[in-house]
Amino acid sequence: MNESYFKEKILPYLLVLPSVLVIIIFLVYPFYEAFKLSFFQGGAWGTNQIFVGLENYINLFSSPKYLASLGRTLLFASLVTFIGLAISLGLAVLLNQKIKGRLFYRTAIIWPYALSAVIAGVLWALLFDPSIGLITYVVKVLTGIRINWRTNGNLAFVIITIAAAWRNIGYNVIFFMSALQNIPKQVLESAEIDGASSFQSFFRISIPLITPTMFFLLIMNYLYAFFRTFGLVDVATQGGPGTSTEILTYKLYKDAFVFFDAGSANAQSVLLFAFIVGFTYLQFKYTQRGVFYG
Amino acid sequence: MANRKKHKRILLHITIWISILIICLPLIYAVIISTRDLQGTFVSPPNLKFGSKAIETYKKAWTTVNMGRLLINSGIVAITTSVVKIILAIMAAFAVVFFDFRGKYVAFAAVFLTQLLPVPVKIVPTFELMKAFNWVDSYYALTFPYFATATGTFLFRQFFLTVPNDLVDAARIDGCSPMTFLRKVLIPLSWNNIGALFLVEFVYMWNRYLWPLIITNSEEMRVAQIGIKMLMTTGSINQWNIIMAGAIITLIPPLIVLLILQKTFIEGFVMRTGK
Amino acid sequence: MKKILSIVFVFTLIFSLMFVFNTAKAEEVEVTWWHAMSGGRLEPVKQLVEEFNQSHPDITVNATFTGSYQETLNKAITAAQAGNPPNIIQTYEVGTQMMWDSPYVVPIEDLAEPGEVDWGDYLSVVRRYYTNPEGKLVSMPFNSSTAILYYNKDMFKEAGLDPLNPPSTYAELENMGRQLIDTETVEKAITFGWPTWVFEQTHYWTDNNYVNNGNGREKRATEVLFNQEPGMKIMQTWADWEENDILIYGGREYEPDAAFISQNTAMLVQSTSHLKDVIETAPFEVGTTFLPRPEWGNRGGTTIGGASLYIFKDDQEKMDAAWKFVKWLSNTDNAVFWHKETGYFPIRYSALTKLMNQGWFSEHPSYLTAFIQVLTAKESNATSGAIVGRFPQIRDIVDGAVTSIFGGQATVEEALNNAAEEANQVIEQYNESQ
Secondary structure: OOOOOEOOOOHHHHHHHHHHHHHHHHHHHHHHHHHHHOOEEOOOOOOOOEEOOOHHHHHHHOOHHHHHHHHHHHHHHHHHHHHHHHHHHHHHHHHOOOOOOHHHHHHHHHHHHHOOHHHHHHHHHHHOOOOOOHHHHHHHHHHOOOOOOOOOHHHHHHHHHHHHHHHHHHHHHHHHHHHHHOOOHHHHHHHHHOOOOHHHHHHHHHHHHOHHHHHHHHHHHHHHHHHOOHHHHHHHOOOOOOOOOOOHHHHHHHHHHOOOOHHHHHHHHHHHHHHHHHHHHHHHHHHHHHOOOO | OHHHHHHHHHHHHHHHHHHHHHHHHHHHHHHHHOOOOHHHHOOOOOOOOOOOOHHHHHHHHHHHOOHHHHHHHHHHHHHHHHHHHHHHHHHHHHHHHHEOOOOHHHHHHHHHHHHHOOHHHHHHHHHHHHHHHOOOOOHHHHHHHHOOOHHHHHHHHHHHHOOOHHHHHHHHHOOOOHHHHHHHHHHHHOHHHHHHHHHHHHHHHHOOOHHHHHHOOOHHHOOHHHHHHHHHOOOOOOOHHHHHHHHHHHHHHHHHHHHHHHHHHHHHHHHHHOO | OHHHHHHHHHHHHHHHHHHHHHOOOOOOEEEEEEEOOOHHHHHHHHHHHHHHHHHOOOEEEEEEEOOOHHHHHHHHHHHHHOOOOOOEEEEEHHHHHHHHHOOOEEOHHHHOOOOOOOHHHEOHHHHHHHEOOOOOEOOEEEEEEOEEEEEEHHHHHHOOOOOOOOOOEHHHHHHHHHHHHHOOOOOEEEEEOOHHHHHHHHHHHOOOOOEHHHHOOOOOOOOEOOOOHHHHHHHHHHHHHHHOOOEEOOOOOOOHHHHHHOOOEEEEEEEHHHHHHHHHHOOOOEEEEOOOEOOOOOOOOOOOEEEEEEEEOOOHHHHHHHHHHHHHHOOHHHHHHHHHHHOOEOOEHHHHHHHHHOOHHHHOHHHHHHHHHHHOOOOOHHHHOOOOOOHHHHHHHHHHHHHHHHOOOOOHHHHHHHHHHHHHHHHHHHHHOO
C-alpha cells in the first residue's frame, strides 16, 4: 500500500470532480428519478402523472409475461455463461500448448470480441434463416426436418443463446489464456514428475488455480447476457415469435419506448438494478474467497 | 515415442483449425453472401460459392444508409468517449492513490456506482434528462452519459498502487509538482494500461446500440450499428446480401483496433483485471 | 493546475466543434419528414422529394428514414414530448387512434382551404379509414395497400391446376393446397405475411367488426371482438390447415416472402405493396388474385393497410409548407408514379383513369387485383377498418396467440379468449389515460 502522499489540499478534489459530476448528473440523478417514477403512471403523450404506490411492482409480479421474461432471462444468461465458459476454457487450453502459429491461432479465435451484439444477431439470423440459411439446410439434409425459428420459439431462443455465447468467446478466451499462463510452471512440472496424467493435472491443479478468473468471468458473462444483448434480440427476433425471446431488457425497452408505459418501465429498471447489486455482491463475496486458491 | 508426440501435435493443430473454422463460419458465410446480388441469396440449396456482385452490393449498403456519415459518427463518439474516459479515470485514480483527502472513499464509492448503473437501469429518466437539456439527437447525448468509468478507474488505481514509494518520495524531494509527476512519471509508465483501456472502451462504445437507437432521430446523428438495423428493416424481403455488407463494413474498425492493441490489451488489462 | 485547464480547454473546443456540426443553416423553410420507406421504396421516395425541392425553391424537405412504422411513431412521440417533433411523419394505420388522440397533431383538413382539394377524387375506402368520428380527415393518405393472394403459376401447372384459376374461397384454397402437396409439388401450400393483419382483414371480408362500438368508428372502442364466432371460425380453419401442412406460419411481417420466393410454398398472402419486390425477385411466374374468403360469411370487403402522413403543430409557416408537400405528394401524377414504382394502389380515381388510359393494367394485370378488391368493398364500419387505442400492442398479443396455436401450446378457443382478455386490459388502460 502506498503511504506516500502529496500534500496539496484542493488538487485532489479537482481531480475527482469531473468523474463525480458525471456520475451524479448522468447516473445517480436519473436512477433516483427512475426509482421515484416507478410509483407513478402516466399517459402515452406524457400527460396525467398519477401516484399509484406499489401498483407498478404488483402488476409486474402478477403478470405472467413479466415472470416468464424473468425466468427466460435467467435461463438465457445461465446458458450463455456456462456454454460460453466451457467452450472458451477448452479453446484456451488448446491455445496454451506450445505450438507453432500460436499468435495467429489466438487472433483467429478471439476476434469475435470486436463484434457487436447487433452483428452477432444478423450473422446467426442468416445462418438459421428458414429459407436460405446454411444451418437450416444442413439440418434438413441430416434429419429431414425443416427448422423454422420464425415459428418455433424454442429454436429462436436457442439461436439467440448461441449467438450471444459465440460473441463473448473471444473475451473469455483472452482471460482464460492469461490465467493459465500465470500458473507457475514448477507446479505443473512437479505434478508431471509425480506421475499425474494431463487430465489429472488439469482438473486438480489448473482448474483450482484459475478459480478467481472463473468467478470473474462468471459474473461478467451474466452481466453481459443481461445487459448487452439487447441489440442481438432487436435485430434478429424482436422478442418473437410470440414472446419466446423477450428478455428483460427487451421487455423494458418495449414498455418504455413502444407502449409508453413509463411507470412500469421504471419499476422494471429498479428491479434490474436489484439484480446487478446481487451479482456484484456475489462477485465480491466469491472472488475474495477465490483469491485463497490463487 | 517421438512419433506419438508428433501425432499428438498434428491432432492438436487439426482440433484448433476445426475450432477456428466453426468460430469463423458465420463471418465466412456473411462475406460470401455479401458478394451476391439479391437473387443470388435465394439459391437453393445454399452453397458456399462467392458471387460476382460484391462491388454493387457494398456500394448499395454504403449509399442506402449513408454509411460514411454513420461511420464518422461512430468514430467521433467512440474516440471522444474513450479518450475522455481514460483522462477522467487517470485523474480520479491519481487522486485516490497519491493524495489523502476527506471524502476520498465516498468519491471512490461513487465511481464504483457506474458499474451498478448500466443504461437499462435508468433509461427513461436519462432520456427525460436529455430532453430537458435539449440534447436529444446530438453528440452530447451520445457521449456525456458515458464519461464515468469504474473499470478504468480501478485499472489505474491498481496500477498506481504498484508504483514504488521511493519514486514518489524522490519526486517530492526534487520539488516535482503532482501534475508534473503524473505527466513525467506515471503516464509514461501507463501506456500499456492506456492502450488496453482504449481498446476496451473503443470496442464498447463502437458497439453500443440501445442508447443510440433511442436518442438519435436524424440521419446526421445515427451511428453505424443503427445503420445495420436500418438495413434489416426493409419493410420487405430481407436483403441479406446488403445487410451482410453493412455488417462487415461496421465490423472492420473495431477489428483493426483489436488487432493493433491485442498484445497491449492482454498485458495491460487482462493480466490485471482477471485476477 | 495548468494542465487541467488546458485539458478543459481542449474539450471545450471539441464540444463546440460538435455544436457547429449539430446545427444546420436554415434559409428556406425547412420541413422534416420522417418516413418508414426502405428497400425498393426508398428510391421513389428520394426521387419524389428531390423533384418537390427542385420545383419549390422556397421549401426544402428533408426526408429521413426512421425505421419501421412503429419505430417512426415511437420516435415522433418522444420527439414531440421533447418539444422537437418533425413536421411530417408517415405511420401505419394501426397508429391512427393514438395519433387522433395526440395533442401535437393538426388535422390536415384544418390546413386545407375549403375547396382546395377535391376530396371526392380520393377513394372512399381510403377516406373512410382516416376520417375521425367528428367527420374530419386527420391525416393525408399516401401509401395504401390491402392483402391479396400471390401464387406461383409454375407450381400450379406442375400440380395440374389451372394457373388462371386460383382459389377464391377457403374451400378452394384447401382443395388446391391439398393437390399441391399430394402431387409433391411443394411441402407446404401457403404462408401468410402479417398473419394478424390477415386475421383482421378476414373479419372485414366477411363483414364483421374487429372491435366494438362500430369497429371504433362510432365512438372509442372498449373491447375486441375477435374471440367471437367469426374470429374463432377463421382461426380454427387456419389451425386445421397448419396441422395438415397446408399453411405454414412464416413470421410476423414480411419474413414469409422469403418462403414463397425460394419456392418453399406455392402461395402467399401479403400486402399488395410487395408486388414489385416479389415479381422482380421471384424466379417463376407470379400470379395475384383476391384474398380468399371464407364461404360462411356475408361479403364485406377488405380495408386498407399501409400508412398516411400526419402534420405536427409548429409555426404556421412550417405547417403550410408541410401541407403543400403532402398535398403535392398525392397529386394525380405522383399517385401514378408511386403506384407503378411500388405496387401500393393509386389512392385517387383520377390516377386510376390515367393508368387505364396509359394501358398500364393490360400490361400489368397483377397490379389491378388489389385495386378492384377495395373498390368493390361494401360500405360499412367493418370495411372502414377497426380503430382502437394501442392497436400495435393488440397485434402483438394476437400474434402471440397465433404462434401458441400453431405451436400446439393452446387451443384456438383458449388462445383467443386469453388474448382478448389481455387486449381488453390494454385498451382499458389506454382509454383511462386519455
